[in-house]
Amino acid sequence: MSQQASGAAAVDFKLIRPKNYFANERTFISWLQLAVTMGGLGLALLNFGGDGIRVRISAFVFETGALGLIVYAYTMFWHRAERLRRGDRGTWDDRFVPIVVVIFFIFATAVNFGLTFHKKAYTPPLDKLSVTTMSWGSKSR
Numbered sequence: 001m002s003q004q005a006s007g008a009a010a011v012d013f014k015l016i017r018p019k020n021y022f023a024n025e026r027t028f029i030s031w032l033q034l035a036v037t038m039g040g041l042g043l044a045l046l047n048f049g050g051d052g053i054r055v056r057i058s059a060f061v062f063e064t065g066a067l068g069l070i071v072y073a074y075t076m077f078w079h080r081a082e083r084l085r086r087g088d089r090g091t092w093d094d095r096f097v098p099i100v101v102v103i104f105f106i107f108a109t110a111v112n113f114g115l116t117f118h119k120k121a122y123t124p125p126l127d128k129l130s131v132t133t134m135s136w137g138s139k140s141r
Contacts, residue, residue, distance in 0.1 A: 024080045031073035034101070039066035045112070054115035061108045072097060 042062030049055035080092065 020084055021081070024077060024084065027080075028073055028077040031069060031076075035066045035069040035073065038062055038069065038105075042066060054118070058108070058112040058115055061111050065104050065108060069101065 039062070042059040045055055045059040045062065049059070076094070083092075
């Protein structure tokens with residue numbers, strides 16, 4: 001009895017080379033390494049950058065970028081793995097996201113430097129200060 005007569009679906013065994021799966025995993029791990037580095041920069045800013053909202057904003061920018069990169073790497077890994085399983089042909093490279101990552105690093109670094117070197121607070125002229133605001137022996141924040 002033939003396959004067509006029995007109603008069984010024909011199975012198409014395509015040769016899928018393991019090196020393609022490993023290349024997909026290597027790419028995924030490379031993106032994760034970059035995300036961990038970016039997240040490490042954000043954590044270093046939080047831990048060693050001092051107090052204040054400026055440090056938290058800079059760290060938030062780096063951590064948000066790291067989280068976005070992790071989500072991108074995860075979705076692209078599964079998308080490419082599915083394309084490998086289906087045996088799709090075509091281009092596998094991504095020309096847009098590496099450029100976006102570089103622009104994001106430039107933006108995050110500019111935000112960090114901009115917030116670091118921005119004037120911390122407005123200092124009023126000395127002749128406008130009142131004596132009642134000055135105190136000895138206690139720190140006011």
